[in-house]
Amino acid sequence: MRDARRPPRFLERLLSVCLPDQARDTVLGDLREEYCGHARATAPVWYMAAGLSVAARYAAEGLVSRRGIRGDVVVSARRLVRAPVFTVLAVASIAIGVAANAMTMSLTEGVFLAPLPFPASERLGLVTYDFAGSESDGFGLAYRDVEELRESAAAIEQVAPVLDWLFVDLLQEDEARRLSASFLGPGYLELLGVEPVMGRTFTEDENRAGAGASTVLLSRAFWMQELGGDPDVVGGTLRLNGIPVTVAGVLPGDSHDLRQRFAGTADVYLPLFSAELLLGRDLREDRGSGPLNALVRLRPGATFDEARSELGRISERLAATFPESNEGWSFHLERLDDVFYEDLRPSVAILLSGAVLVFLLVAFNLAGLLLVHALGARHEASVRQVLGAAPGRLLRLSAVETGLVTGCGGLLGLLLAWAGTGPLASSALLDLPTFARVGLAPGSTLAVLAFLAVLTLVLALTRWAPAALGASTEAFRSGTRHTSGRGARRARWLLVVGEVGFAFALVVVGGLLVRSFATLRSTDMGFDPDRLMTLKLELRGEAYEADDVRRSLGRQLVDQAAAVPGVESAFLWSPHGIGEGSWVDLLTREGRWDLYPMERLEASRHHVLPGTMDRAGIRVLDGRDFLPSDDAASPEVALVSESLARRLWPGEEAVGRTLESRPGGELRVRTVVGVVEDARHRTRFTDPFGPQLDIYYPFDQWPQPYLSVAARMAPEAEATDVAAGLRRGVGEIDSTLPLYDLATMRERMRREEARTRLITLMVAGYAGLAALLAALGIYGVLAETVRDRTREIGVRLALGARPNRVVRGVATGGLIALVPGALLGALLVAVAGGLIEGALYGVDVWDPLVLGSAALLLLVVGAAASLLPALWAAAVDPAEALREG
Amino acid sequence: MTPTSLGELELVVMLAVMHTDEGYSRTIREAIRERTGRSVARGALYMTLDRLTDKGLLRSWKGEPLRERGGRARRHYEVTSEGLQAVRDSQTMLRRMWAGLDEALSDA
Secondary structure, rough: OOOOOOOHHHHHHHHHHHHOHHHHHHHHHHHHHHHHHOOOOOOOHHHHHHHHHHHHHHHHHHHHHHOOOHHHHHHHHHHHHHHHHHHHHHHHHHHHHHHHHEEEHHHHHHHHHHHOOOOOOHHEEEEEEEEOOOOOEEEEOOHHHHHHHHOOOOEEEEEEEEEEEEEEEEEEEEEEEEEEEEEOOOOHHHHHOOOOEOOOOOOOOOOOOOOOOOOEEEEEEHHHHHEEEEEEEEEEEEEOOOOOEEEEEEOOOOOOOOOOOHHOOOEEEEEEEEEHHHHOOOOOOOOOOOEEEEEEEOOOOOOOOHHHHHHHHHHHHHHOOOOOOOOOEEEEEEEHHHHHHHHHHHHHHHHHHHHHHHHHHHHHHHHHHHHHHHHHHHHHHHHHHOOOOOOOHHHHHHHHHHHHHHHHHHHHHHHHHHHHHHHHHHOOOOOOOOOOOOOOHHHHHHHHHHHHHHHHOOOOOOOOHHHHHHHHHHHOHHHHHHHHHHHHHHHHHHHHHHHHHHHHHHHHHHHHHHHHHHHHHOOOOOOOOHHHHHHHEOOOOOHHHHHHHHHHHHHHHHHHHHHHOEEEEEEEEEOOOOOOOEEEEEEEOOOOOOOOOOHHEEEEEEEEEEOHHHOOOOEEEEEOOOOOOOOOOOOOOEEEHHHHHHHOOOOOOOOOEEEEEEEEEEEEEEEEEEEOOOOOOOOOOOOOOOOOEEEEHHHHHOOOOOEEEEEEEOOOEEEOHHHHHHHHHHHHHHHOOOOEEEHHHHHHHHHHOOHHHHHHHHHHHHHHHHHHHHHHHHHHHHHHHHHHOHHHHHHHOOOOHHHHHHHHHHHHHHHOOHHHHHHHHHHHHHHHHHHHHHOOOOOOOHHHHHHHHHHHHHHHHHHHHHHHHHHHHHHHHHHHHHHHH | OOOOOOOHHHHHHHHHHHHHOOEHHHHHHHHHHHHOOOOOOHHHHHHHHHHHHHOEEEEEEEEEEEEHHHEEEEEEEEEEEHHHHHHHHHHHOOOOOOOOOOHHHOOO
16 A cells, blocks of 8 residues: 555545446445556546546446346336326326327417418518508408509519409309309419419410400319319300300319418409409409409518508508599508418417416426325335446336336327317317318427427436435335435425416416306397398399399398298398498598598498398387388488497487488488497407497398398297298299308307307316316325325324314315415416407406306315325324334 | 357457456456557446356456455456356357468458
């Protein structure tokens, strides 16, 4: 012995922890022996490096050697089978988390992240008109303004107008069929990169002003379903609105194709200018607002902001040059993907947040469960370690076991998601745009799996660390009983508090959405929607041009509908149906139109026959309903909704007053003969508590070609019989009248509220899961606590403690976690409040009923979760407990 | 009994153990360095010694606790008869592989 020098004690201890038992003495001895041979200054560094490299080698050997990995899997599987409750809970909670997230994320990826499948889609936009001071937007453009865009806007490379959402009637064997039609301007299909699957698109000659109607393109769906996929269709002739046109080709697109939104929702496509012949619309001469939307592509390098400011300058110039037509109108440019996705964003944001919260809860829960389960494992690990297992082996064992749980759960979750995503996305409930082809998205699946892998690693390390670092031998020495230390117990309590917090937040959000939805559903519609069946018709062609013909046909339709067996009463509504939005009229009090333009109000207009208010269930609050004497020969009259009356004549009587409007530039003055209750025709899901500005005109004084007939069915009547009766009735009047949109009002309302209902259901589902997970967490902790304290409880019972006191003691312990948990939850609700506020109607984020119910629910769930462990505690056999100790 | 084949490092370690008398890790490592000029990583040496012991090619035992080792004992190694056989098998195999290559090897 040349030197009494020795390595620093802490280094030696550190190394001793890192080395497996069977090698520890030899390695430490060898290193110490060599230590003296190194210079005093460098020896500790050498010692550290040499020792750690050996330890790392042992750890790697334990971790990666194939030796024994099968054994690890068998041991882990056996341990999991021995703890079925833990295994089932853990696997199920992971499956739930993975499925919820994979589905929600796939939905998001499919709907928001997928670029639109058009060439240079990031440069595509849609131009519409805004009107100064109007709350509505998205007005159409007149053709000459589209031309202005083409000629003057330097930022815009290409412009293609489209006349959308129209109908043409196909006459086949004396039967009229209503087809949806789009009229496409030159370059429209090229801009979207759509090539026909058969035949050709329009030639330049066919799609120029004054070309008339000569050709038509069919949608693939129409061609397949209505023409049986006839291979000889190209070159054939169809009679549309009485005019023969030649089929030029068939456009691609199945029901999932994104192009459908712009180039596939219609049954047939026609050159833009054939609208002049088919619909009798002169497109060329108008300026200002009009029927067209303009699809544009920006020049490479131009930004949407640049284009917007340029369009702003062009609008100003047009308004200055053509004040009559263009004053107040300004171009509105939106990115095409924003047009697609705008409506869906809030819904998906809510769903995504819910799913992520569920995953967090799963992680919390799993951590809690594993901590409990790990106590057993820790004892086993310490035995193994003493028997010489390398720390790496122990980590591997921990990882294998955790991986088995997360792997099974993940697999199950992905299977669920795989089976569920498609149906969910295509379900009418979600009402996604038909183009969105949503399946289990690879990116989302990878993201979820990556998260799961990280979770597995973290959990495996959490379980392994205390077992490997020091606690092991202590646990071994402490005998056969394994109890949790204070640190572990505190960690578990924190997890439970976090879990309760997240669960509370989700339950509150779910409750708010449910309450809001219930409020919406129970909102008084202002009319009676029960047992109401409606259908629509359009009077087209020369035969129906005369107002008198329209008047008598309207009456005939109502009489015919009322005579259908099972119909109690019927009424006419025009131009749209009852409970739907309608065209808007600008109006003021008489004499103020020019003086006070700011006073012009937008009101939805409805044209009805006398007696309609009573049959529709809309109360007349003041004045009277229309009378048969309010005909074309008598002075023009109107009914106003109570909100409109309040806006026009605040605090004053409305009946007998006059108002003016300028439809088509012509002055119309009408006398208000009555004020009716507000009816929610349009705004049930957009602004259900906003003012309902509606104005009603006598149909006889302003007959419309667009009609809706509503029939109130008798309580015992069958909807299908009534529908068939109505169809027959209309056919008896004129079999060539195309009838469409035949449905009951309840069906319409169900369709309308579908998306809201789905989100509400899903978030409520998340909330339920959250409450369940919180219950599992509380249960897990308490069960473990009781196991820890079996001996103590046994002693207390042996000393005469009453079992109900023991029950109370244990249960109180569980309930205490609820208080900080609920506070944390309230904090989360405060943070998330902004996100959901926009989705709530008639209920405040801090709704006391919802908060109270959520608290009560958690209290009940917490109590239920605490009860079982508490009862176990009371059932402890003192003799047994003491003997075990 | 099928001959146990030895990896290169294993063979080197076996030979080094034979060169040292009741060697332990330090002397074995030094023996390798002296004869091959190569330094074997400590961890790799421990792993190889463990593996050869597990295979029954080496036998190990602990010596007396020593002061300079902080009261810890050395682990000594010697080759078992199976180990000797394995070394001989390796030698035979290598000889056969070398046979006839003297000219090529000397050219190289």
